Every structure is written in structure tokens, then in C-alpha cells.
Amino acid sequence: MATRNRTTVYRKHRDACKSARAPLSDSFGGPVIEMVSGSFARSNHSSYAPLSTNDPGPSSDDAFTIGLPPAWVDDSEEITFNIQKVRDKMGELAKAHSKALMPTFGDNRGDQRVVEMLTHEITDLLRKSEKRLHNLSTRGGPSQESNLRKNVQRSLATDLQSLSMELRRKQSTYLKRLQQQKEGQDGVDLEFNMNGKMSRLDEDEELGGMGFDEHQTVKLKEGQHVSAEREREIQQVLGSVNDLAQIMKDLSALVIDQGTIVDRIDYNIQNVSSSVEEGYKQLQKAERTQREGAMVKCATILLILCLIMIVLLILKNVLF
């Protein structure tokens, strides 16, 4: 697709206009040269380099100063930073998940702890960000500034929601595979026992079921331990799944549904202007209602009666 850049032509004109304007406003002969070179220097900087030191500039608005952004921008920047941290940690979590799921003979409690810790951190970050997000909501009437804040809030809410969904998906797959492994492992244990002791069990049953011998008891207890461990982990993961579900529910109220009318730019522009008008009308109506309120009428009548009574009282005292 073709485009055409007119910036160089524009800049040339702008500088020409500037130099045409400058000699008129500056009466000194000397600084004229500095003025010209100052303007060249400035046209190369972005406007974030305001007060140029070469410029004895008579008019202060030659250099456009940038005001500080409002406070809520800090909130939004912090949330963005948190989102980035969450993304990094999700990468680590994926690695930890795969490590914890690797079948080992030993005890992989250390890996599971890492997984737990990471999941906790991520959930904490998400919850903190969500709380901060509510700080961005405004209470003031519809203005361009509040529209801006609303849109920033929406965009961050979308990001947070997609991150929490991703986390939940990862957790549920981890959970599923963990469960499979648990059954598999116990099954494997049982299988070993079965295979090894098949003939003996038959004998035992025939003989009327004696107790297990030492070796088998120890094995059984270990198996129980392991499954209890797994049970606990699964519960924890479920707990965090529920947490995230809660966060998601809160966020989904803020996020835009794609493909609907609310996602159209022209609808949003129209709505702002119409809602401002609506708000104004409502305010007027409220004012009117308040003024004509029955309460107000009663109060005024009562006041008037009181005044009349006082006057009568004074008159009574004066006359008698």
C-alpha cells in the first residue's frame, strides 16, 4: 500500500516560518544566530527536551513543557509491570510442571514445593493487580479523562483475564496428569504385588486369609503415604483454581465482548456524547425534583408558620 511522507516538506516550512517570525520578536543582533541554531537543534529533539539552553527566547511558549502525568498513570504502569512479571513466572511454572511430572523413583516433594510456591506467587500477583485495577475506576462525570481511564482499565482487564485463563488451563492439565500418574503409580505398585504374590495370595485365600507379612505392610503404608500426599496437592491446586475463577468473574465484567456492538469505535464515540447529554438531563431533572420536593414545601410552610407565631407572640406581649 502506498503512502507518502510529507514530514520533510512540513519541517522545512515550519523552520522557514520560525526564522521569519524570530527576527521580529527579538531585538538583539547577536543572539539571532544562536536563535537559528537553537531552532535547528530543537527540531531534531523530540518535544520532551523543552527548555533549550541556547535560547534566550523571549516567548516562553517556544519550548513546550510536558506536565507530569496524573497519579493514576502510576497505577496502570505498575499493573503493566506486574503483568510482565506474571508472564515470566508462567514460563518458569511450565518448566516446573514438566519437572514435577517426570516419573522418578525417588520423592519429588522438592519439585512439588517449587510448583506450589510459583503458583502462589502468580495468584498473588494477579490478585494484587486486580485490586489495583479497581483504583482506576473514576467517580467523576463523563469527560475525556474518565473515558481514557476506563479504556486503560479495560485493556489491562483483558490482559489479566487472559493470563488467569492461561494459568487455570495449565493447572488443570497438570492436575489431570498428576491424577493419571497417581492411579498409574498405585496401579503399578499393586501390579507388582499382584504379580509377585499371585500364587501366594491364592494360597492365602484358600488358607482363610492370613495377615500380610512385614514386607508387604511396609509397602502398603508407603503407598498410602504417597497417595495422601497426592491428595493434598490436588486439593491445593483445586483451591487455587477456585481463586482464579473468582478473579475471572470479577474481571469479565470489565472486559469488552468482541464482535458485538460494544466493540465498535463509532458506537463508543456516539455513546460518550449521548451519555453526557443524558447525564445532564438527569441532573436537571434531579434538581427540579429536589426544588419542588414535597419535603421542601413542608419545611417552608412550617417555617412561615413559626415566624407568624413568633410575631403573634411578640404582639401579644407588647399589647398586653
Added chain:
Amino acid sequence: MGLVTSVRDYINRMLQDISGMKVLILDPETVSNVSIVYSQSELLQKEVFLVEMIDSISASNESMSHLKAVYLVRPTSENVQKLRYQLANPRFGEYHLFFSNLLKDTQIHILADSDEHEVVQQVQEFYADFVAGDPYHFTLNMASNHLYMLPAVVDPSGLQRYSDRVVDGIAAVFLALKRRPVIRYQRTSDTAKRIAQETAKLMYQQESGLFDFRRTESSPLLLVIDRRDDPVTPLLNQWTYQAMVHELIGLQDNKVDLRAIGSLPKDQQVEVVLSSEQDAFFKSNMYENFGDIGMNIKRMVDDFQQVAKSNQNIQTVEDMARFVDNYPEYKKMQGNVSKHVTLVTEMSKLVEARKLMLVSQTEQDLACNGGQGAAYEAVTDLLNNESVSDIDRLRLVMLYALRYEKENPVQLMQLFNKLASRSPKYKQGLVQFLLKQAGVEKRTGDLFGNRDLLNIARNMARGLKGVENVYTQHQPLLFQTMESITRGRLRDVDYPFVGDHFQQGRPQEVVIFMVGGTTYEESRCVALQNSTNSGIRFILGGTAVLNSKRFLMDLEEAQRISRSGSHMV
């Protein structure tokens, strides 16, 4: 590359190099251009957190210097003035100006002069100056569309503005496609000729450097034709989804405003979006006829009910987790289903109330088949029918008049009188005005297939074979035009080249611009033609997208002006 992709690419390029929080400022025309291809959530992803109109920017004085302003506006003198005021007292930290068409040097001077604070970082021309509703269909959404019907002497400055806007739009399309075409126009239309010549002047003389693109083996073709060559298509009632929605309710920038119907309960959606890019169901059904749509919607509702039932069956924690996971998609599906069901329900109600099945059958007969006597009987019957609305009566008489203009003038007169007596709001002489504009002498193409022997034979064969659907048997004249281009047999006599342009062989890309407006039936025709892989890609564009209401409105407006003009003369 479709037109939708081109405009999206422009917007992406505009926003990608500017970092930080941005505010996007549009004017009333570019807001349509942008909204139809880009969604609010996509803008938010690009860190555009505020969208404003160029008028409301100057209304407020609050300084938001932590934002960077990105302007996408048309290079009109009003916009340049508004920019001047804004640059003199800038509200934002940086200004990035993108104009949707060619800037004049004087305009650049004016802007540079007022930029005392030097807040403007770039000034570019990004040619997104058209509304790309579908990949091969664009419109210019012009307000005073009726001007093309009037001779130049009536309103020369108005016609000049009209012509300029069209030339700008066509130039933007070709700049977006990076092509320079060979130009042909319809001989019988003055407006088309004028537009074709001015476009040629722009592309080959005034801005020949800008349009000097890499030559392909066969130049693309721009064909400028006039709506009045085919007045039948906008008058017909439609039965394919997109066209039907526009005809019965109204589709503006891919949005449907259901408030026009006024019979919906309070909590229903008031405006819905019908975009083939965002709605997969719409994309696969937009060219299907009404009966098939009904069946497909029923299938969609059944699928949805199954999903809903399984969602109600939540027993374990896993079910809960799965439900929460799938909730966004479920909500989206629900919204989509309810949208299509509402639309189809409303349209069915309108069809029933206006007896459109009956009316449309006669309309299609008038447009496609012969038999003057039978046609007269049918139209008279419908005129006498009380439940037929005024606008439908008018359309029937117009279609009859266009077809049997020269046969049996007595009966034609009787129909005019009957129409005037039955329809109190009918503007006298509108049908005659239409005949004057688009009658058989004015038309180039063979609208009813009864001019040349080959077409007559083809029609007879079709009549004998019978049609599968009586309601969609009409083919717009555009179909024949496209066929002629595909076969390389577009007659020079009827569609001459501008100046000394010449085309060897067949073009591979053709842009057909219809002065006076296109219809969705024609855009469907183009889309179906493109899907046949004939080796030629067609793009259709117009000054507006017509339905019968809009076409009649343009006619009435033109008639009113020509009447008042003749009084003055």
C-alpha cells in the same frame, strides 16, 4: 489483497511506531472508515486509550500532555482550520498527523505556520479514504448522492464537489492497491465521463510520480458506469441475507439499527453488528437465500441448546472448572445466536405484514420474464390489494414502466392514474421522471435481455428450463458486464477508453465504480464471480449502498431540484 486488509494495514502501520499512550482523533468520515475494519479492543491492544472526534477536541481545554495525538482525517479545509487552532494551543504532548488523501502544498504551509510549539512529529498521507465493508466491495457513503442525475448547469459547484470526492475515493483505492489502471467509462453518462477524465488527469498528469507503480503484465481496468443503466436492481426486493437486511431494515457501516422497527422488548440489543470478518456464521450465510438461512439458524440454535444443557449439568469440580474455562466462548455464542434469531424473526414479520412474497413474485416476473398482458393484470391486482404498502405499489409500477415503456401506452397511463389515486403520498410524476432518467433510450446495456438476439434466445431457454427459485432469478446487469470483460468483449462503442488509453488482452484486476451507488445484490454477484477463479479479480465500489428506499429518495430529491430549477428558468 482485499480492501479490508489494506485499510487495516494502514492503521497498523500508523500506530505501531508510536509508543506510549495515544489518543486517536477522527473526523466524521474517517470514523466510518476505521470502525468498519478495526475494533475497539484491537485499538486498546495498541495502547490507543481514547478516541475522539476532531470537533470535540477543541471543545475542551483540559491538557493531557502525557498522551500522544494521532490524527487520521480527510485533508479538507475545515479539518485544516481545526488543526490550526489545536496546534496553536496544543493539548497533547505530540502530534502525528495522517491524512487520508493528497495534501495540497498550501495546506502544509498553513499547518506549518501555526505549529509554533513544534509539537507535530510527522505528517503523512495514508490513503484510507473509503469504507471497505467487504473485501471486494467499498463505498464512499456520500450524502448528496442525487447530484449525478442532474445536468451540470443546475448546480455546477455541487457537481464539482461530488466529482472531486469520487475521484479522491477512487484514487485512494488504487493507491492502496498500488496500481495505475486503464480507464473506461459508459458513453451515455456525462457524470461518468467527467469522473473518468478527471481521474485520468490525476493519475497520469497531476500526480503521475505518485502513481508510477511497478508495471504488471496487464494493466488493471477501472470502469466507471452509471446507476441509471440498471435502475431495476435497487428497486427489487431481496431474499439473500445481507441484501435482505439492508432492504428491509437498513445496514449502515455493517451495523443494523433495530430501533427502526420499533417492536422489540426493552432489554433486547438495539444495534447489532453484521460483519463477515468477525462473524463466521454471517460469513457463510450472507449470500444464502432466506429459506436456507432459516435452516442454518435452526441448526445453530440446536447446537447452542446442547451446549447450554451440558453447562447446566455441573456436578463435579472438574465440570465447574470446565464451565468457567469455556464461559467467554459460551457467552459469545449466545450473543451471536440471539442476534441472528432476532434479525430473522423481525424480517419474517415484515415479510408477512407487507405481503412481500406475493409482491416479490410479480417483481421478479417483471424483471425477468415477458408477457405484457399478464404483467399488466398482475400489477393491477396488486395495486388494488389493500395490504400492499405505498412504497411497494410505487416499485411495481416503476418496474412495469421500465420494462413496457413503449408497449401499450394506454395501459401504462391507467397504471399511473391508479397509483396516484391509491397512494396519497406519491409525488406526482416520479415514475415519468425515472423514465426520463433511465428509460430505454438512455440505457446502454441490455437490461431486460431483449435487445440482441443472443440474449433473447438465452432468456427463452431459461424460461423453458424453469428456475430453481422464483424469488432469486434476477441477475443484475453487472453480471453481464463482468462476463463481457472476462471474455474480453466489452464493446468500445458503449464503453470507450479515456484519451489514448489502450488495453491489450484481458485485465487481471478490475475495479468497477458505479456512480449513483451499488446494491448488496451486486456485491453478492461480484463475490460469487470472484469465487469462480476465472483469473480476474473484480472489485465493486459506489458512491453509496442503495436499497429501494434510498434510491427512491435520491430520485425524489433530483426531481424536486429539477422542478425548481425549471421554474427559475
